[in-house]
Amino acid sequence: MTDLPIARHGTRAGGGRSAAEADPLLERFRRPIHVGTLLGLSTGLYATTLAGVAILQQQADHDLAAARAPAVAQVAELRAMNSRLADALKRLADQERAVSADYDGLRSEVDTAGSTLTDLAGVVGDVKGAAAALPERIALPAVPHGAAVRVASAPAHATAGGS
Numbered sequence: 001m002t003d004l005p006i007a008r009h010g011t012r013a014g015g016g017r018s019a020a021e022a023d024p025l026l027e028r029f030r031r032p033i034h035v036g037t038l039l040g041l042s043t044g045l046y047a048t049t050l051a052g053v054a055i056l057q058q059q060a061d062h063d064l065a066a067a068r069a070p071a072v073a074q075v076a077e078l079r080a081m082n083s084r085l086a087d088a089l090k091r092l093a094d095q096e097r098a099v100s101a102d103y104d105g106l107r108s109e110v111d112t113a114g115s116t117l118t119d120l121a122g123v124v125g126d127v128k129g130a131a132a133a134l135p136e137r138i139a140l141p142a143v144p145h146g147a148a149v150r151v152a153s154a155p156a157h158a159t160a161g162g163s
Helices: 025-030 035-133
Strands: none
Touching: none
């Protein structure tokens, strides 16, 4: 190693330390105070600006909510009407199913009645045919008048075969 004197910041050419490096308290005072003050002021200004923007945003949100309140109320009313309409449609669908079931039952009864009427029409046709084959008048024998009927009564005796 060589003993050449090299000048460095904070060192002396002879290799010794400066008085500021030897004392840390003096090193702290070497930093400029205006840098800390500027940093504090800019931070405070930034915080104040943010608070102002937040207040303005809050006021704008409040004004927007107040302006939209009628529309929000109308939307709520439309939702309520939609709900009532959906309930009415559900009731109508239930009634339609009940009426459809009743109609299906009546239709089967009408089909049964129609079949019965068709059978009855066949029977009526057979009776008409048989009635058409009969003569219009049938000559019945006359009943004699004035003839008296006599009943002869004879005494009746009953005997038992056991004595």
